Amino acid sequence: MNLALLFDDDFIAPDRVRLTGRRYGHLTTVLKAAIGDRVTVGKANGLIGEGCITHLDHHNAELQVVLDRPPPPPLPLSLVLAMPRPKMLRRVLQTCAALGVKDIWLINAYKVEKSFWQTPWLSEASLQENLTLGLEQARDTWMPTVQIRKLFKPFVEDELPALLAKRPGLVAHPGTETPCPTHSNTPATLCIGPEGGFTHYEVDKLESAGAKPVHLGPRILRVETAVPVLVSRLFDLAGF
Structure with a gap:
């Protein structure tokens, strides 16, 4: 602390x-x-x-x-994250808060198990507890917001385009042609899939909404690793 x-x-x-x-x-x-x-x-x-x-x-x-x-400035980032395994969710939330991510969207995907949505870690009290731990680690005070969307298609079709209009979108997906940009320090919406990744259908839907697929190379990373790697690649954290 x-x-x-x-x-x-x-x-x-x-x-x-x-x-x-x-x-x-x-x-x-x-x-x-x-x-x-x-x-x-x-x-x-x-x-x-x-x-x-x-x-x-x-x-x-x-x-x-x-x-x-004042606290450190927030990152100009909206993070769209397929619901991780519950035991991983706590660490991911703490990491996001520590890095300065203030806008988090937890969404469904084909490879997200239905049971994940039943975890008590999604309660308001648990979300605040883990976000607080991340803020205290980083000496920050501004509490992130967490939006929960349990239906993939309605979110991508009805809500994601508005996010992308303000912050251009990237979808992290192994096997694509374009490497993730480095230190762009510009507003962004970053979409990260579940363990096993987004399906081709889901990537196509995210692309149709305006997100561009990018990769981190040939290695497949766990979500809890991919989040800090991608965020630190996109932003010069020393400036935020």
Whole structure:
């Protein structure tokens, strides 16, 4: 936890917060914090600053906070991701949040098992928990949005064209002719398939909507690996 992300319920005064649970545990067991110590904090969807610990007991910590600087700029990227395996979803969400991806669409595809959509990790609380962990890792505060679309064709035909009109689209698909561009740093919509990839039909539909197929070479990567590789290839992350 490189930043303690604060929410409205944490504030007991305009400049004071009370932390319990996981964040309190991190302060006491990992950081070995004591009264008077200072830690980096940030308000969800707001500014970053510093918190000075003013009270510490066996249940909670209270901090005096000053929030005075903006978070890192977001990536100009919409990520369209075929629903990963549930155990992988958590890591992918954390990685996306840490990299600065703010617009995430989880969609269905032929090779996505129906049972994946039943996972409790798709609950609002679980999504926020994993996105929070990614933000805290990267010292960011701006919470990504996650849209869930369980029908492939209606999404591609009815919603994807509007995304592509604002941010030109790429679909990562092994075996295509064009390598993924590097450090373009321009707005983009990136479509990544499930384990096993998109079917030819799905790639054709994505192309018809305006997405251009690109590849990362002859190696087939897991989704959790492909996401950071593609994002870091498209964007010079030091500038965001």
